[in-house]
Amino acid sequence: MIGDNNTNRNLWIITGLASIPFAILAFVDPAKVKFPHIYILFVGACLFNGLVVPFVLFKNEPDWIQKTLALGVNMIFATLWIDYTGGTSSIFYPNFYLLPIIAATMYCGFIDSFLTAFFAGLLSLWFQYNELGLNLAIIGETSILVNIIFFFLLSSILGYLIKIGREQQASTMKITSELETAYHQLSASHEQLQSYTEIIEKMNKEMEQLAITDELTGLYNYRYFQIALDKELKKNKFSVVSLFMLDIDNFKLFNDRHGHLMGNRMLAEIARVIKENVRGVDTAVRYGGEEFAVIFPGMDSNEVAQLAERIRKIVENTYIKTGAGEPVSVTVSIGVASYPRDAQTKSELISHADLALYDAKQAGRNQVCIFKKRPALES
Template sequence: MSRREVIVCVDDEEGVLRVLRAQLGARFGHECQIATARSGDEAVALFDELSREGEQIALVIADQIMPGMKGVELLEIVDRRLPTTTKILLTGQAGLDAVIEAINRAHLNHYIGKPWDETALLLAVETLLRTYRLVNENQHLIASLQSKNQALLEMNRELEAKIHERTHELAEANTRLAQLAVTDGLTGLYNHRHFHERLTLEVERSQRSGLPLSLLMLDVDNFKQFNDTFGHPSGDEVLRQLARVLADTRRANDVVARYGGEEFAVILVDTAKFTAAKVAERVRERINGHDFSEAAPRAGRLSASIGVATFPDDGADAEHLVRAADTALYAAKRAGRNRVVLSSEALAATPAG
């Protein structure tokens, strides 16, 4: 009787294990058993039990920060005792020290940060299950090859070609994973998380160079009303078309991202407030002039409100720069929409007290 492969999830938080069981079970439950443990010691005992029963542990997903044994230590044990088992480190740590340690000590296969993207997690697991099966398949092939002297050379060539093909597939999957981690699924622009990472880096670079940095926050006017009138599929198409307008309008070093919902952000590198205002006005005019009838035949023209903030005048760090640009954006909304408002103008218009 053939046995199902086992995916073991190790985390001290029951809520995390519940989500992992649900997500992995829905996708891989027909081919794999999903087992869980609340600590490193509990996981080691589970490995022993599964091994005695002849089960194949295909993948271990371990949280780094757990009471007692850390995730890296557990994966090091897995690497020694189950060398073909693939390994994912799951952690919310900001630093990469634990990941580097896991790569060096436990031959880590993949790293996923908390909170994770479900699509990226499932693609990583699918890739590593293929890797596990390939490695075990190769081991069986090698054992067979050793008993067949005449066919050994030819079979080795076939094996190498197969490994090369699978390695190429794995490289392509890893490339897709890296792209998924930074891309908004609807628009193809950078996502919210990557926007904040880039803005922090650009603010630090601006601090070192002394050159200004500006930020545009853009929101589609009356978008809720559009969705209510034409439906959410048409609204999604508007966002995709708007993303193309922003991508076509961007300069070489600008960073365009979907901030959330119908709100977008544009990082203008080495750009002072006056130039940023001109860029924002050009973007606003391009949106005004775009025909959105492809999204909805009766949609006609749409408009957007844009807030502009500049580092360091309007914000001393990335967080305050976003707040300043967002405040300017909503000042543009209150002033009648379809306009550009600078952060300094928004502050000047705010009533005292």
């Protein structure tokens, strides 16, 4: 059937309503009309085509039995209507059979419309035979033959055209459905790909972060220190960049006495103190072992030394408890150097901060030293 069920149902009702004015023409010549048969037939046709067909037989997609029943009953209605309005002398003979033929063509397809036209032709001949008898003159009557041929031509042409229309509509609907399916699949694939891309980007960022982060302390590692110091020196070529190097005093002795687990806890605690006391623009790293470093862009040696002294005091007064509940602490020594006052290159800055740290160790540990230039060796 063409279109959806609601459309077909409404179209069937409209077709039935449109045929009512033609049916009223039967009362133009009441002498030929059989009363009250015509009234009963009229009511029956209205009920069947207004209620039974659209709301029962064609409520859902009809099968061949339901189609045959709808067309067959309407063929009977058409035959009785012609009979009750004068038979072969009726104004409806034989053209009233066009209604079931058109209905078959519109709703049931080419084969159904062809068969309906065939039976309509047979019924037209039956009326002639029933009233006048079968003879060659009747069979050869031009008007009857023309009507029969017209029925077949009409059903064939309309049936073929509607068949093509249905096939095109089905093809269009199939293509539309396939395009919608492909679009939804593509959208889902795009969303899934986007989700995977976001996951991969997130994992890459996490891996990059892990590659430059010290797992124990959460500070940057030595690899990132080299990258960050290069970056700061290039960015602050005509400004100041300071560096301090911090080393835990007698850390090997601490590990030997309290164990490496306590040593790791102490490293993490000192890292926390450093992070809490430097600026957001500063770069704090675990340089290696028990040694830490912080890069200070825009701060000179004296400013960094003051901050380093504060960190040193906090560390000195920071205690962690051993497994036995004994509070223990450590001290740190810090060396400070600045670019460009103390060094002209990255390697010089690291070396001079390390020399300042060495001076702090040599001076008794637990203190902060600023790099001092060594006197040149005499040749």
